[in-house]
Amino acid sequence: MTLASDFAGLPAHTQNPAPNRDFSRYRIVPARYPGRIIGTIFAGIVIFAILNSVLSNPRWGWDVFAEWFFAEPVLAGLGRTLLLTLLGTVLGFLLGTLLALARVSGSPLLASLSWGYVWLFRSIPLIVLLLILNNLGYLYSTIWLGVPFTGISFGSWQTTQLITPFYAAVLGLTLNAAAFSSEIVRGGILAVDQGQHEAAAALGLPKRRQVSRIVLPQAMRSILPTAFNEIISLAKGTSQVYILALPELFYTIQVIYRRNLEVIPLLMVATVWYLVILSVLSFFQRHIERHYARGALRNPPPSVIDGALRWLGRGRTATAAAAGPEPAASIPAPAAARQQAASLATLSPRRGGEIRISHVSKSYGTLKVLDDVSLALRPGSVTAIIGQSGSGKSTLLRSINHLERVDEGFIAIDGELIGYRQEGETLYELKEKDILKRRVDVGMVFQNFNLFPHLTAIENIVEAPVAVRGLSREQALAEARELLARVGLADKAGAYPRQLSGGQQQRVAIARALALKPKVLLFDEPTSALDPELVGEVLDVIKELARSGTTLVIVTHEIGFAREVADQVVFMEAGRILETGAPAKVLGEPDHPRTREFLAKVL
Known part of the structure; x- marks a missing residue:
């Protein structure tokens, strides 16, 4: 039986919509809930009984109470x-x-x-x-x-x-x-x-x-x-x-x-x-x-404390006001990203750093996630790391800025180890405070954004330049406004992360990383947590960053993006680098059979 025959079998009055009727003259009778009415009456009786018992009983001694x-x-x-x-x-x-x-x-x-x-x-x-x-x-x-x-x-x-x-x-x-x-x-x-x-x-x-x-x-x-x-x-x-x-x-x-x-x-x-x-x-x-x-709700209720802080000039709106007035008419987000991200290429934070990864291994218990990995990335290059989930891509990326401590081997940026200092032929592991100072040169954009939810977009950006680089708050705010404009979010300075879309949050995260003017910028699957329609606006920003001179290392599943932007592509499998080279070679004519097998599934 066809769908048409099913409808044909319906009674005639169900096939045609009811004629348009004007309901404006009708009286509306609210739905009644007898249980609520009974509960309200019961509660009123109990409250009245308690008050009557307490206030009318002279043994409570309310005159003595008032006296003392x-x-x-x-x-x-x-x-x-x-x-x-x-x-x-x-x-x-x-x-x-x-x-x-x-x-x-x-x-x-x-x-x-x-x-x-x-x-x-x-x-x-x-x-x-x-x-x-x-x-x-x-x-x-x-x-x-x-x-x-x-x-x-x-x-x-x-x-x-x-x-x-x-x-x-x-x-x-x-x-x-x-x-x-x-x-x-x-x-x-x-x-x-x-x-x-x-x-x-x-x-x-x-x-x-x-x-x-x-x-x-x-x-x-x-x-x-x-x-x-x-x-x-x-x-x-x-x-x-x-x-x-x-x-x-x-x-x-x-x-x-x-x-x-x-x-x-x-x-x-x-x-x-x-x-x-x-x-x-x-x-x-x-x-x-x-x-x-703050930041936990899209529309947080007013607070007396916030009002007092605003009166003192230190509240959350003070920072939003410092970000400058919102434009009367904002450009749609994706269009703004493409239009304004073009100026990121002129930002040129610092000369890109050279990355040398030498015989790095890393294990979690009995599971070896990195196995004798060696790689050299020239200054200002764009490297895309691809491979199936669990191949060690993110662990390698996190090892570059020493968020993961490797078991063997070393990673140096411009000849300087992040986690160690060298004296002669001896390497001494640095304390955490010294590692933090060296980590400033390596920005990172996380897969899940990791914006600080209790800080506004502009507060997220100015926090590190003030605390780490020692910039004045006024200078940090001025640079943060410029960065937000360049990623197409000039009108979102006072918004909390929860009030932004996924693509907007990721662009704020990119601006936050750029605020420190790093030599190296790491991207850990920057589009995997986004809806497909938001991927483009983030990739547009990264494409423009590729022209800025900063060394970029991007873990990604976007093969087309890697082909378009990267100078070299690295394919990883089971903690090893199986193949590396120019995008045309690795993605077009791979040598390793596992690379060909992987690309056949994802392309």
């Missing part, structure tokens, strides 16, 4: 509670952050010490810890400051005089909060995508800058909800310092109700003040979370 709510002793105890909460939070999270960084550090002994601290102080109940600290003078009569295991001393104090009940409370709350906040911060750090760490390292950002500007701001989105839970618990936990006879809010309330026997009204005074503290903390939590949601 703003009483001087209560406010003094409240002030001490707030001070203990503030000091415990600030000192606890500072110490906890240091413990978290130690836990994720490369030092096994330091990580073990951090783990031991967390294990110990999470095990000890806070009230027990407070009693131990308050009686520390029994164990150590004096506390001294000096050089351990020597006779050098800078001063000593009587423990009972130094550690008063107040300082014992601050110290106990700090040590307890640090153990829990350490795990909160560590969880946030581990939640940051590994690509963000690699992108920051590839830009040569110093380790401290990577942590403060890239990792922690993104980790804050995971840290904040549980961190504020910990702060709220700490605020309520201050009530346990009553064991030290320290007159904070709860201890003060106890003293008062033991004198006047008005237990419930005084407990309600404490309860309401704790509710006020919680409400204030919740307000700050909501707006701090909104502040750190």
Whole structure:
């Protein structure tokens, strides 16, 4: 039976559309949901019953509550509670952050010490810890400051005089909060995508800058909800310092109700003040979370913190404003890329570097991903590396800028090893901070863009020139605006990565790499994460870069692009280079049978 005969069998009234009708005069009746109505009525009854019970029962003693709510002793105890909460939070999270960084550090002994601290102080109940600290003078009569295991001393104090009940409370709350906040911060750090760490390292950002500007701001989105839970618990936990006879809010309330026997009204005074503290903390939590949601949402809700920063001239719109006004009518993205990328050829960041890869091998456990690879790339050349997935292309590319440490062999750029320094015939492995400095000359554009999501497009570009090259922010912004214009994104300076298409994100990533004026630019499958219609706009930019004099190394599956742009093509298989040469030779008349087999499948 044909499709036409199927339709022919339908009733006549279903074959013809209904005549056009005007519905503007009709009244609309919203859909009714009886369950919602019943639930709303039930909730209203429960709320009314609770309020009536609380407000109409004289035994709650609301007159006594009103008498003592703003009483001087209560406010003094409240002030001490707030001070203990503030000091415990600030000192606890500072110490906890240091413990978290130690836990994720490369030092096994330091990580073990951090783990031991967390294990110990999470095990000890806070009230027990407070009693131990308050009686520390029994164990150590004096506390001294000096050089351990020597006779050098800078001063000593009587423990009972130094550690008063107040300082014992601050110290106990700090040590307890640090153990829990350490795990909160560590969880946030581990939640940051590994690509963000690699992108920051590839830009040569110093380790401290990577942590403060890239990792922690993104980790804050995971840290904040549980961190504020910990702060709220700490605020309520201050009530346990009553064991030290320290007159904070709860201890003060106890003293008062033991004198006047008005237990419930005084407990309600404490309860309401704790509710006020919680409400204030919740307000700050909501707006701090909104502040750190920059780039995570396409349309982030307004934040009081952002408003304050804008008022001070340091907010996110300040940077966008510094990027210059948006044009009244922007050119469509692909057309703008082709039109404006042509000027990239005039950029000529620096003379291209010579790359020499000598007998490089790399293994992951028993899997050998690079096997005695040797290759020489002349300055200003464009090299395309092709091969099937798993052939070692990306690993070789990442080895050039030392994101991957090779097991054997060496890679030099203009005769200088990135990961080592030479003294005579001895090579000394460099520390990470020195590797970062040398890595600045090797820009990298990642397969998945790895833009920093909490920074705008122009902030992504200016971060490394300011932190690494030492440019003034004004100069870095001017150069960033020029780069954005040259990749066709002049009107996207203030946009976050999430507000850009894939092709636009990749062009921002290219501009970010170019901002450091590298000798060598590495592209790791720059179009594989893009929709087919976006591939062209990124390839157009790379084609123009090929004329700029920078040495380009491109891992790609775009065989036609490699034929058009590359000076030489490298074919890899199972960690080895099987064939290398001019595009016409390797792609048109390959010598190796595996190359011919691969090209037959992809062309």
